[in-house]
Amino acid sequence: MSDGEIILRVRNLTKTYMQGKIPVHALNDVSFDVDKGEFLSIVGPSGSGKSTLLSMVGLLDKPTSGSVFIDGAEITKAKDNEAPIIRREKIGFVFQHFNLIPTLTAQENVDIAMRFARVQKSKRKERAVELLTQMGLRDRMNHKPSELSGGEQQRVAIARSMANHPAIILADEPTGEVDTKTRDMIVELLKELAGKGQTIIVVTHDTAVSARTQRIITMRDGGIASDTKVGEG
Amino acid sequence: MFDLIIKNITQRKLRTGLTVFGIALGIFAVIVMGGMSEHFNITFDRSMSLTADKIRVMPEGGFVGVSLNESKVREVKRVPGVSDAYGLLQSPLDPESLGMFGGDTVIGIPPEKQELAMKYTKLTDGRFLVAGDGYRAVLGSSVAREFNLKVGDELEVKSKRVQRTTSITHTRNFTIVGILEYTGSFFDNAVQVPLDRAQKFYDRGDTVSIILAVPDLNADPEDLTKRIELNVEKVKALSPSDLRKQIEQSLIVFSLITISAAVLAAIIGGLSVMNTMLMSVSERTKEFGLMKALGAETRDILFMTMGEAALMGILGGILGIIGGGALVYYLNDYLASRGTTLFTITPRLIAIAIVFATLLGVLSGMYPAYRAAKMSPMEALRYE
Numbered sequence: 001m002s003d004g005e006i007i008l009r010v011r012n013l014t015k016t017y018m019q020g021k022i023p024v025h026a027l028n029d030v031s032f033d034v035d036k037g038e039f040l041s042i043v044g045p046s047g048s049g050k051s052t053l054l055s056m057v058g059l060l061d062k063p064t065s066g067s068v069f070i071d072g073a074e075i076t077k078a079k080d081n082e083a084p085i086i087r088r089e090k091i092g093f094v095f096q097h098f099n100l101i102p103t104l105t106a107q108e109n110v111d112i113a114m115r116f117a118r119v120q121k122s123k124r125k126e127r128a129v130e131l132l133t134q135m136g137l138r139d140r141m142n143h144k145p146s147e148l149s150g151g152e153q154q155r156v157a158i159a160r161s162m163a164n165h166p167a168i169i170l171a172d173e174p175t176g177e178v179d180t181k182t183r184d185m186i187v188e189l190l191k192e193l194a195g196k197g198q199t200i201i202v203v204t205h206d207t208a209v210s211a212r213t214q215r216i217i218t219m220r221d222g223g224i225a226s227d228t229k230v231g232e233g
Numbered sequence: 234m235f236d237l238i239i240k241n242i243t244q245r246k247l248r249t250g251l252t253v254f255g256i257a258l259g260i261f262a263v264i265v266m267g268g269m270s271e272h273f274n275i276t277f278d279r280s281m282s283l284t285a286d287k288i289r290v291m292p293e294g295g296f297v298g299v300s301l302n303e304s305k306v307r308e309v310k311r312v313p314g315v316s317d318a319y320g321l322l323q324s325p326l327d328p329e330s331l332g333m334f335g336g337d338t339v340i341g342i343p344p345e346k347q348e349l350a351m352k353y354t355k356l357t358d359g360r361f362l363v364a365g366d367g368y369r370a371v372l373g374s375s376v377a378r379e380f381n382l383k384v385g386d387e388l389e390v391k392s393k394r395v396q397r398t399t400s401i402t403h404t405r406n407f408t409i410v411g412i413l414e415y416t417g418s419f420f421d422n423a424v425q426v427p428l429d430r431a432q433k434f435y436d437r438g439d440t441v442s443i444i445l446a447v448p449d450l451n452a453d454p455e456d457l458t459k460r461i462e463l464n465v466e467k468v469k470a471l472s473p474s475d476l477r478k479q480i481e482q483s484l485i486v487f488s489l490i491t492i493s494a495a496v497l498a499a500i501i502g503g504l505s506v507m508n509t510m511l512m513s514v515s516e517r518t519k520e521f522g523l524m525k526a527l528g529a530e531t532r533d534i535l536f537m538t539m540g541e542a543a544l545m546g547i548l549g550g551i552l553g554i555i556g557g558g559a560l561v562y563y564l565n566d567y568l569a570s571r572g573t574t575l576f577t578i579t580p581r582l583i584a585i586a587i588v589f590a591t592l593l594g595v596l597s598g599m600y601p602a603y604r605a606a607k608m609s610p611m612e613a614l615r616y617e
Contacts, residue, residue, distance in 0.1 A: 060526060060611040081530070088528020099523045099614065103244050115234070116528045160527070 007167055007199050008034035008057065013066035015052050015222075026052040027063070028222040034168070034201065039194035041202045041210035044219035050203045051172060053219070057201070058091050058170045059083050071167050088117045092161025096173035098153040100145040106132060106156045107141040113163040131159035135189070151182035158189065162198070169193070171202045175209055187212050234533070238540040245513070249545060252509040256549025257556060259499030260590050264557025266491035267585070268576035273487060275577050277480055280418035281473075283352065288458050289471040290318075290444035300440035301468065308465045309444050314452035315461070319346040320441030322431045326376075326424055328391060336573075337376050339390060339424045341431025341441075347371065350445070351413065351420065359384035359411030366427045368434075370407040375421040375573060377412045384409055388424065392435050405434055422573065446470075502549060503593040510542050510601035521605045522613020531606045538602035539595055546594020550587045557586075 015027040027049045034040055042050045055061040057068055059075055067076045070090045078086055100109045110128040119127070132141050135155040145153050154174060161169050171190065175183040187209050194200050194214075202213060210216050211230070218226045242249045290309055292301045301320065309318040322341035342350060344362035351361070362371055370388060382388060387406040407426055415421060432438065448457045458472035471479070514521070521534055561576040568574055 055611050058526070060609075060614075084525065084528045084530045087526060093526050095523075095614065099519065101520055101523070103240055112237075112524070113527045116524070116530070116533055164528070 259502030260553025542598020550590025
């Protein structure tokens with residue numbers, strides 16, 4: 001599906017935590033490129049650095065050294081007050097625990113992401129309805145997360161991640177809390193979005209998920225152990 | 234963003250309600266105590282404006298017990314720079330109950346000086362005292378209302394002629410000839426009668442409680458005050474500005490006591506806002522982390538959390554003002570039937586109360602908001 005246009009460029013990314021007085025190398029000189037529209041999975045055992053990598057790319061944390069470029073701009077150089085703007089314009093997050101705001105309805109949960117981006121109210125509503133309809137939740141829009149199934153909640157979260165037309169969707173174990181049927185549905189949905197040109201990076205333990213992505217990066221001990229194209233998914 | 238704030242505070246109704254109630258109690262205290270302090274300040278200001286031009290001459294050694302002989306009035310009048318002087322005799326209307334807040338007084342005044350003494354004040358009915366009046370009285374508006382008296386009615390005045398006795402020794406009816414308009418000063422609680430009758434009724438001979446000296450137009454009141462003290466023996470003279478200073482000092486103490494009690498109450502309300510907000514922020518740690526991941530800026534989070542606190546402050550403020558206002562209204566209504574008022578709620582007081590409540594909310598929301606805004610999104614998201 002890739003058309004060769006590089007949307008994400010990771011260069012020599014290194015992250016060292018101090019655990020007491022002992023330095024822990026969570027990421028060690030990681031470099032790779034992601035093309036626009038790629039559906040990519042990052043796999044590896046716990047502690048291999050995949051979640052750390054995701055939080056660097058998502059600007060939730062700062063690397064010790066190295067750079068991340070999204071759409072050609074070096075986001076690792078962003079100042080503290082620019083980070084939220086980059087996050088809401090370039091990145092959509094999907095989390096394992098859905099992380100919807102429990103007091104808000106499905107529609108409001110999608111709405112809030114656009115609110116931070118200062119999108120006009122009428123446009124926010126239009127976009128939220130459009131996305132939730134696309135996710136097959138048109139008749140569930142006014143339900144609160146507690147009234148939705150796990151699969152429905154994750155679809156709301158996916159709709160939310162797409163609200164501001166992000167360059168990349170970062171999904172951290174998006175199927176970690178749902179049954180296999182729902183898992184298949186979510187993977188299918190992500191794949192469909194990638195098919196429409198949306199770049200998606202999924203961090204997962206589940207080989208059934210990674211097997212259905214186009215490219216698998218396997219991490220081990222803070223570095224890339226292998227980077228394989230699965231072929232046209 | 235405002236709808237989110239409302240959503241959040243209505244989500245936890247009991248907690249929000251208790252917090253708002255805490256603030257409301259504090260502001261209630263501010264209104265009631267402040268209303269009392271405002272009332273005293275206003276009464277003082279109005280009373281001062283009625284007597285501000287006059288120098289008070291009192292017996293040396295204090296107000297109570299000692300009195301001045303009327304001959305001193307002539308001595309005061311002879312001091313160069315004094316255009317006029319007259320003596321007043323003051324006595325409580327009901328000698329058996331000395332009210333803490335003023336209470337009604339009988340003022341014996343030379344009838345021909347009354348109109349001059351009550352400058353600017355009009356009568357709602359009847360006339361001022363005139364020379365040759367016998368047992369006649371002009372009432373202040375509060376006294377008239379308290380005893381429900383009209384011109385032509387009779388008012389029974391009691392006296393204890395000998396200081397030692399505890400029972401009433403004499404009573405005498407005074408016919409009402411005039412009722413003064415409301416002044417907001419202590420004259421509202423005064424029964425003004427001719428000086429000679431008062432002296433006779435109270436068996437005070439030729440004495441007066443106080444002498445008021447009116448300075449010449451071009452005389453400096455401060456200088457004149459000193460001159461009176463030098464020229465007239467055994468008196469203490471108080472210039473208008475001295476008097477103002479003296480009363481202001483006691484008013485400041487009174488205001489400080491009432492206001493600090495009120496502020497204390499309000500601060501307790503503020504602490505309850507802070508407590509609620511800290512709890513609500515730590516409950517929503519994950520939510521704030523998520524909002525930051527979604528691109529919320531620090532100011533968005535600050536606005537939301539401080540907005541919640543401020544809104545609770547404003548709600549509490551409004552409730553407190555309504556509650557305090559209602560209490561003051563009914564208390565004043567009740568007290569008016571007994572001839573006095575104790576509270577005045579001024580626009581200034583309401584403005585202070587609402588600003589104070591909002592500020593309290595914002596200030597107590599600041600620290601919790603800061604904690605919420607400074608959260609690292611990654612750590613917040615991991616928080617369970």
